[in-house]
Amino acid sequence: MSQEDMRFETLMKEQMVQGEDGHFVAPLPLKDPDSQFPNNRIMAEQRLASLRRRLLSQPRLKEEYQAYMQDMLDKGYAEAVPDDERCRDDGKVWYVTHHGVYSQTKQKLRVVFDCSGEFQGCSLNNQLMQGPDVSNNLCGILTRFRKERIGITCDVKGMFNQVRVAPEDRDLIRFLWWENGDMRREPSEYRMTTHLFGASSSPACAMSALNKTADQYEEVFGSDAADFIRRDFYVDDGLTSTTEEKSSVQLVKDTISMCSSGGFELHKFTSNCPEVVASVPESRRAKSLEHVDISERTVIEHALGMKWNLQEDSFHINTDISVKPTTRRGILSMVSSLYDPLGWVAPFTLLGKNIVKQLCCDGRDWDEPVPDHVEPPWEEWKTDLKQIADISIPRSLSADH
Known part of the structure; x- marks a missing residue:
C-alpha cells in the first residue's frame, strides 16, 4: 500500500467506532485535516436552480426526486442544519451538488452527489483519501461461487448509507434542497449523516466497516459467516456456494445476524436450493422469489452481472446490448x-x-x-x-x- 493508504488504514483503525444503534461511525478521511474549503454556496445555488428547471419540465422525475429526498431524510441519512450553525464560516463547510440518474436496466432513479464538482480549484474528492482497494477479486468470487452444488447470493441494502459520518465532519457534506420538496420556497440547508454515493472514500470506508463487523462478531456467529463476508463480497454483493442444505440455511441465518450487528441489512437473497429460499423471510428475498417456487417456475436472477437460471442452475451471457451506429x-x-x-x-x-x-x-x-x-x-x-x-x-x- 502507498503511504496515503496506510494513513487511511490507521485512521479507520483508530477513529472508526460503533454507535449505540449498531452502525459504525467513521470520519471523512481528509488528506490534510487542517485544510480550508472556500465557501461554494453560490455554486450550489446555481446548480439547484438548474435542477429546479429540469424538475419542473419533467413531472415524473420531479415526483420521484422529491420522494427520494424525503425518504433519505425520513431514514436519517440526512438532517437539517440547525439555525445556529448555518452561518459557520471557518473553512470547514462545503456544499455538495446533486442530480438524478436512471439506471439503464431497472429505470430506477438514483440521486448522485457530485463530490468531484470544483469551485476555485477545490473539490471534496480532491481533499479525500480514496483508501486502499480492498475489494475481493471478481474472478475469484465467481470461481468459488461455482465450487459447490448450492449457490447463494445476497446484497447489502444501501451499503454506504449504513456507515455514519463523524458529526464533526458533516458540514463538509452539506447540500441545498427545499423543505418538504416545495420548490416555491427558498432552499434550505441540509447535511448528510452517512457516507454518500459519489465520494471517492465511501467504498473503502464501507468495506472497512463491513470487515470490522466480521472481525468483531466472528466469535458470536462463527467463522463461516465471517469468512463469507471477508472473502466473498464484491463491495455490496455477496456470492458463495455450499455443500448441503442444513449448513446453507445456518450460514444464511448467521450472516444476516452478523451483518445486522454491524448495522448492515442483507436482502435480495437468491439460491438454486428451495430449502434455502424458504428459510429466508420474503422481505429479504429477491423480488422474483417472494411468492415463487423455483422448482416449478423458471427464475432468472443476476450474479455479479451474470444471468443465473435458478431452476437449471446455469449461467447465460447477457447480450442485451444497445445497438450503436456503425462507426x-x-x-x-x-x-x-x-x-x-x-x-x-x-x-x-x-x-x-x-x-x-x-x-x-x-x-x-x-x-x-x-x-x-x-x-x-x-x-x-x-x-x-x-x-x-x-x-x-x-x-x-x-x-x-
Whole structure:
C-alpha cells in the first residue's frame, strides 16, 4: 500500500467506532485535516436552480426526486442544519451538488452527489483519501461461487448509507434542497449523516466497516459467516456456494445476524436450493422469489452481472446490448459492453476487438462511417451476438451436482 493508504488504514483503525444503534461511525478521511474549503454556496445555488428547471419540465422525475429526498431524510441519512450553525464560516463547510440518474436496466432513479464538482480549484474528492482497494477479486468470487452444488447470493441494502459520518465532519457534506420538496420556497440547508454515493472514500470506508463487523462478531456467529463476508463480497454483493442444505440455511441465518450487528441489512437473497429460499423471510428475498417456487417456475436472477437460471442452475451471457451506429466509436462501445468476466466467449469477443483494431490502424475518425469491407464482418458479429444468448454454462463444478 502507498503511504496515503496506510494513513487511511490507521485512521479507520483508530477513529472508526460503533454507535449505540449498531452502525459504525467513521470520519471523512481528509488528506490534510487542517485544510480550508472556500465557501461554494453560490455554486450550489446555481446548480439547484438548474435542477429546479429540469424538475419542473419533467413531472415524473420531479415526483420521484422529491420522494427520494424525503425518504433519505425520513431514514436519517440526512438532517437539517440547525439555525445556529448555518452561518459557520471557518473553512470547514462545503456544499455538495446533486442530480438524478436512471439506471439503464431497472429505470430506477438514483440521486448522485457530485463530490468531484470544483469551485476555485477545490473539490471534496480532491481533499479525500480514496483508501486502499480492498475489494475481493471478481474472478475469484465467481470461481468459488461455482465450487459447490448450492449457490447463494445476497446484497447489502444501501451499503454506504449504513456507515455514519463523524458529526464533526458533516458540514463538509452539506447540500441545498427545499423543505418538504416545495420548490416555491427558498432552499434550505441540509447535511448528510452517512457516507454518500459519489465520494471517492465511501467504498473503502464501507468495506472497512463491513470487515470490522466480521472481525468483531466472528466469535458470536462463527467463522463461516465471517469468512463469507471477508472473502466473498464484491463491495455490496455477496456470492458463495455450499455443500448441503442444513449448513446453507445456518450460514444464511448467521450472516444476516452478523451483518445486522454491524448495522448492515442483507436482502435480495437468491439460491438454486428451495430449502434455502424458504428459510429466508420474503422481505429479504429477491423480488422474483417472494411468492415463487423455483422448482416449478423458471427464475432468472443476476450474479455479479451474470444471468443465473435458478431452476437449471446455469449461467447465460447477457447480450442485451444497445445497438450503436456503425462507426469506430459505436463498434467499440458494443464490443466493450459484452460482459464476460470468466472469458467463456473470449474467441467471439476477440473477433469484435479485431475489427476495432483494424479501424484504429486505418486511422478512421471516431464518428466516421466504416469502410465497405468492414461492414459485412461487423454485421455477422452482431448476428452471432444473438446466438450467444443461447449458450448455457453449468454454474456448479461439483461432481455430485
